Amino acid sequence: MSGFEYELQGADGAARQGVICTPRGDIRTPAFMPVGTAGTVKAMLPQSVRQTGADVLLGNTYHLMLRPGAERVARLGGLHKFMDWHQPILTDSGGFQVMSLSALRKISEDGVRFQSHIDGHEEFLSPERAMEIQRLLGADIQMVLDECPALPAEKKVIETSLALSMRWAKRAKAAFGEQTDQEKIGRACFGIVQGGTFADLRVRSAEALRQIGFDGYAVGGLAVGEGQAAMFETLEATVPHLPAGQPRYLMGVGKPDDIVGAVARGIDMFDCVLPTRSGRNGQAFTWDGPLNLKNARHAEDGEPLDPKCGCPACRQFSRAYLHHTVKAGEIIAAMLLTWHNLTFYQDLMAGLRAAIAGGDLAGFVARFRARYGAGNEPTQDVVSI
Numbered sequence: 001m002s003g004f005e006y007e008l009q010g011a012d013g014a015a016r017q018g019v020i021c022t023p024r025g026d027i028r029t030p031a032f033m034p035v036g037t038a039g040t041v042k043a044m045l046p047q048s049v050r051q052t053g054a055d056v057l058l059g060n061t062y063h064l065m066l067r068p069g070a071e072r073v074a075r076l077g078g079l080h081k082f083m084d085w086h087q088p089i090l091t092d093s094g095g096f097q098v099m100s101l102s103a104l105r106k107i108s109e110d111g112v113r114f115q116s117h118i119d120g121h122e123e124f125l126s127p128e129r130a131m132e133i134q135r136l137l138g139a140d141i142q143m144v145l146d147e148c149p150a151l152p153a154e155k156k157v158i159e160t161s162l163a164l165s166m167r168w169a170k171r172a173k174a175a176f177g178e179q180t181d182q183e184k185i186g187r188a189c190f191g192i193v194q195g196g197t198f199a200d201l202r203v204r205s206a207e208a209l210r211q212i213g214f215d216g217y218a219v220g221g222l223a224v225g226e227g228q229a230a231m232f233e234t235l236e237a238t239v240p241h242l243p244a245g246q247p248r249y250l251m252g253v254g255k256p257d258d259i260v261g262a263v264a265r266g267i268d269m270f271d272c273v274l275p276t277r278s279g280r281n282g283q284a285f286t287w288d289g290p291l292n293l294k295n296a297r298h299a300e301d302g303e304p305l306d307p308k309c310g311c312p313a314c315r316q317f318s319r320a321y322l323h324h325t326v327k328a329g330e331i332i333a334a335m336l337l338t339w340h341n342l343t344f345y346q347d348l349m350a351g352l353r354a355a356i357a358g359g360d361l362a363g364f365v366a367r368f369r370a371r372y373g374a375g376n377e378p379t380q381d382v383v384s385i
Contacts, residue, residue, distance in 0.1 A: 004140075022188075033054070034342055040083060057090070058089070061137075062097035090249075107147060141188045141189075191217055193205045193220065216246045252271065256368075284313075291319075303319055305340060314340060
């Protein structure tokens with residue numbers, strides 16, 4: 001696609017370091033995308049997100065189609081202008097949210113009919129409508145609609161769902177192709193590999209998507225409770241069947257150690273609500289593991305979260321202050337800890353990129369795990385929506 005290009009700049013084993021070039025700016029990979037579900041990264045200003053080092057954000061088709069509405073966003077100049085983020089935006093298709101948030105839904109060959117979680121009104125999302133919404137939003141990277149069956153599930157159920165998702169992927173790609181030449185400049189359409197934890201189904205899905213032909217390939221349906229070992233095994237079975245010349249995106253991941261392991265297995269892009277949601281719940285990520293600022297042990301600790309971190313939470317405030325504001329329910333606590341967590345994630349990605357470029361990924365991973373694995377305060381699990 002004109003104006004959208006992936007450039008591989010270095011490799012270390014299966015891990016890759018490169019750049020996705022778009023008219024709105026380059027995306028350095030491996031990349032982490034902060035989640036701006038409803039047109040905002042919660043508790044952050046757009047310029048603050050940029051200062052963390054983020055090159056790209058994720059917006060959510062499901063939430064934006066329900067409120068304020070894709071047509072309204074388009075009339076107001078598109079999502080970039082609407083939320084004052086002028087770097088690349090990736091939008092998911094809304095499929096995961098339809099399956100997980102809608103109490104009543106009916107799936108057919110045409111698409112999925114569901115009730116809004118906001119007010120209960122009925123909506124219909126088809127592969128074509130999902131692409132239309134993303135076109136109206138003006139997303140730089142647009143995802144196909146897929147079905148996300150609940151796990152665990154029998155192989156026959158996953159196989160049937162996979163076949164439907166592949167038919168939908170073909171329709172979504174055709175709908176993307178109907179956008180005007182001007183609209184498509186610099187935009188990309190990504191397919192989504194499904195298949196649960198069944199290696200043969202993942203391979204079948206990857207090969208089907210390659211036959212359709214996409215600008216990038218995502219791996220969906222993981223980080224939904226299957227466990228890290230199963231996730232890594234699935235990636236090892238899937239990634240070799242994805243084209244080397246396009247970006248690879250692992251959807252909804254995740255924890256720092258999940259990201260490190262997935263990068264080592266050839267993944268280029270990630271997103272997750274964990275750093276932002278954890279920040280709003282008093283949890284901070286550090287190189288020595290996650291910290292719970294609600295704990296009394298921080299009440300008189302005058303040290304920063306991380307003396308080497310450049311975020312305002314670390315430069316200007318102590319752990320004691322962060323503990324106080326968390327316990328008092330002050331909004332600044334969510335702001336500062338979210339800023340810190342997003343900075344940590346971007347620093348992690350920068351470290352991974354440098355390690356791959358320098359041929360030292362194994363050393364980086366060993367050092368990371370030695371420190372992070374010794375973390376003294378576990379953080380709660382958070383599922384990305």
